[in-house]
Amino acid sequence: MVRAILKPKLVLILAALCGCRAGSAFPEPKLVDLTHPFNDRTIYWPTARQFDLQRVAYGRSAAGHWYASNDFCASEHGGTHLDAPIHFAEGRRTTADIPLSQLVGPARVIDIRSKCDANRDYLLTPDDIVEHERHYGRIEPGDVVLIHTGFGRFYPDAKRYLGSDVRGRTDELHFPGIGEAAARLLVERRVDMVGLDTASLDHGPSRSFIAHQVLNGADIPGLENVANLERLPPRGATIIALPMKIEGGSGAPCRIVAVMP
Template sequence: MTSATDTLAGLFETKAVSFVDLTHPMKPGMPVWPTHPHFCQEMVESYDRGDVACNHALAMSEHTGTHFDAPVHFVRGGVAISDIPVERFFGRMVTIDARGCQPGQAVEPDSIFAFEAEHGLIRQGDAVFFHFGWDRHWDDPAVFLADWPGLSRQASELLVERGARIVGSDCLSIDCFGSEDFPAHNTLLSAGILIGENFARLGEVPPLCFLISLPLAIEGGSGSPLRAIALVES
C-alpha cells in the first residue's frame, strides 16, 4: 500500500498541484459554540506605541474556528490531541457532496453508498468530509449557529466500519443542530476517529484529493485549532 509520504512526494513531483486552504481565518466575532469563550485578540506590543515589535495575546477555546476534536473531548480517558500520531494528519481525503440535506437533517448511510457507487469504496485510513455548503454562512453567525445538518448514528457507524481516520464537515458540529445525545461524536470519538469541524471551501475540492492538517500539540487537549490544506492534482 502506498504511504501518505509516498503519495505526497508523488504529487509534488508532478508539479501539477493546486492548494486549497480549508481554514477559516480567526478573528473577533467569529462563530463559536454557545458555551465556549469567544475568540479574543489583544494588542500587547505595538509599533504605534513605540514598541520594537508587534505582539498579540490570544484567548480562545480548543474548539475555536477550523479545528479537530480528539477522543477525550467526549470519552473519559480518551486520547488527547497531543498524543495523536502526526501521520494521522496527512493522507487521502474523501469529500461527499451533501448539499441536498435540509437544515437540521442528518446524513444517512444511503448518501455514503451513493458516493461509493460512483467513486469507489471509502478506504481504511481515509479522511471523510461532508460538504453541506454551510461555510457560506460563516460571516453571518446568527445563521451559522442554528439549524445546521450533520451525521446520523448509522452513517457514523458505517464510517467506523470503513476505518476512516478523520470525519468532518463545514458545520459547527458533526452532529445536527439541537442534538442532545450527540450520536456522531460518541460513535466516532469512541472509535478513536478524529472529528473536523468548521472547515471551509470544501466545495472547491474534488471527491478525492490529499489532506494536510496540523493541530497544535496541546498537552491533554480535547481538541485544537488547525491549519488544513487540500492538495489537488491538476
C-alpha cells in the same frame, strides 16, 4: 495490517507534498486553504469562550526597531478546529497524542448540499455514503472523509450558520450533521478523520452527540467549521490538518490544507 495501510499512505503524502508530475522535477503544488480566519467574528459554540486578541505591542521599540506582539485566548472548540478523540470518549487520545500520520490522508468529499438545503437539520445516512462510493469507489482505510453540507457559505453569519446568534443558548441551533448509523459505517471503513462545514459533527438539535461518541470512541478525530469544501473534487485531493499541539487538549485550532490532484 497497520503497516500495510501506512506504507502506501506515506508514499501518497510524499507525492502530494512534492507535487511530483511527469516532466517537471519541482512543480508548484496547488494548495487550497480549508481554514476560516480567527477574529472577532469567528464562530464558537454558544456557551464557549470567544476568540480574544489583545494587542501587547505594535510599533517602534525604545531601541528603534519594529516590534509587534499579541496575546490571545479562546476555547479549544471554535472556528476551524480539531476535536481530539478524548472530547467525547474517556481514555482516548488527546490532541497532542494523535499520530501525524493520522492527520494527513486522501480526501473523500461527500456532497449532501441538496438535502441540507431542504432540511437544515439533515443527518448524513449510510445511503449517502454508499451513493458516493457507487460513483467514486469504496472509501478506504486511512481516508479523510469530509461532508459538504453547503453551510460553509453562511460563515461567519451565526444566525444563518448555526440557526441562532443568541450567546449562551443551545436549544435553538439548527444545522446538519452526521447520523449515528453513518458514523458507525465510517468507523467500519476505518477512516482516519471525519470533518464537515458546520459547527459540529452532530446536527444542531442533538443532545446526545452520538456521532461524536461513535467516532471519538473509535479514536477518530473530527474536523469542524471546515472552509472551502466547494473547491475540492469528490476524490483525489490530500488533506493536511495540523492542530495546535496542546498537551492534554480535547481539541485545538487547526490549519487545514488540501493538496489538489
